[in-house]
Amino acid sequence: MPDHTYTISQLASEFDVTPRAIRYYEDRGLLNPARAGQNRIYTFRDRGRLYLILRGKRVGFSLAEIGEMLDLYDLDDGQVGQASAVLEKVQRRIAILERQKQDLDQVIFELRNDSRKIEVFLQANSGPIKFEMPMPAGTDPEYLEHPEAAAE
Amino acid sequence: MPDHTYTISQLASEFDVTPRAIRYYEDRGLLNPARAGQNRIYTFRDRGRLYLILRGKRVGFSLAEIGEMLDLYDLDDGQVGQASAVLEKVQRRIAILERQKQDLDQVIFELRNDSRKIEVFLQANSGPIKFEMPMPAGTDPEYLEHPEAAAE
DNA sequence: TGTATAGTTTACGTTTACGTCAACGTCAAT
DNA sequence: ATTGACGTTGACGTAAACGTAAACTATACA
Structure with a gap:
């Protein structure tokens, strides 16, 4: 072959x-x-x-x-001309990929949640669905407890 | 905030x-x-x-x-107009992301190997580095044992 | 009053990763 | 002999995701 x-x-x-x-x-x-x-x-x-x-x-x-x-x-x-240069590049690339993987895991997690909620909705066929909007890092944790306190 | x-x-x-x-x-x-x-x-x-x-x-x-x-x-x-349509989309997306994650894991794994080999090389400072070229699925396993048998 | 700073719109330019013809070669089969 | 099927090389087109001026506005500050 x-x-x-x-x-x-x-x-x-x-x-x-x-x-x-x-x-x-x-x-x-x-x-x-x-x-x-x-x-x-x-x-x-x-x-x-x-x-x-x-x-x-x-x-x-x-x-x-x-x-x-x-x-x-x-x-x-x-x-292997510039092995150390190559090493640097490879390691930088690994770091990027690992961040990407974390992002990926989180996106998958969220989509799974959404998926589950939609399924429940389709079964119950009543009431609006409540999706979650994830907060960026640095969000005041107090906000997560009392979001309605935020006047828009 | x-x-x-x-x-x-x-x-x-x-x-x-x-x-x-x-x-x-x-x-x-x-x-x-x-x-x-x-x-x-x-x-x-x-x-x-x-x-x-x-x-x-x-x-x-x-x-x-x-x-x-x-x-x-x-x-x-x-x-939620077409919840079931949305559901389908979300689930297709999840499937794609999971394949992507597998690819990502494999790429990271391979790059880690390369990185390690370069490091060893930089320490020993001798001999060529042997990177591995991963085989696509469907590769005759026998080939992995006797690659030199392949005349090019 | 002038200048620096930060924002705006409009519009054209650019890179990447191909798609899409057009025009042609080649070989096997009818 | 010709018709496909498959291959080739240009060459131009295109969608996405911005970059890059150009020309203008508004506010702040010395």
Whole structure:
């Protein structure tokens, strides 16, 4: 299977993207498929890179950022020029991703609550739904107890 | 504190965005600050909405999607027209977010590995670093044992 | 009174990530 | 021989999310 190759539309349909998108990734230097004459031929490794590209996209990376990360993975062939610089970048990226994960957890939590409330509403079919508007950090805790005290 | 109001630049510096961005969110219907003559005045609630907008952005929502979610939070005043339609949307969104979270976890895990390896390298200062290229689902497990068998 | 500061609108520019033709090559099958 | 099916390279279009002046207003302060 690893020595298998793929056409552009095979990969496109497997990963549910358009051939145009895949060619675009090549334009941006994220892929470098071999050619059979004029046609692109994708190796197993190319497929792996495409997988990483799409996963990177799903978590919000730009193609440029994904490119840097792929370069990282390509460093395995020797010359780790500025390892400490790379280290810094990777660690900054990890910090960003962890904040993102916290945000994600919170959003999921809130949406679950909303979902549950809507379900209850659909069962009871009566009364308005009360969603919660989360307060930003730094909110006076006293406000949470007596919100109606706030004159608008 | 809840009756406090904010100028555009106060919110901009607090949340580290430009006034231009905040006005743009208003253009897209995500904010509706009051006016003092010509100038915008943001209430505590407006600030909360801005907070939600930015958090939504961090997890990859488009402004249009964020707008829908904010509308969801505004449903608290009665009329839940198509609660079941909303429910569907919310649940689809949850599913997407959970996949995103899995991707995020995996990316973080891999970056941690890379980071650790770079650190070890910087200590030992010898030998090339071996990063791991994760395989997409469907990879022949046998390949993982004998990758060199793949002739390129 | 003048200037600095903060806000406003209008409008055009920019980047990213593709979509969408158009025009063409190639190979297999009818 | 021609018709698809699949591939290619331009080239232009587009939506999103702002950036960046330009020109103006209003308030504050020395």
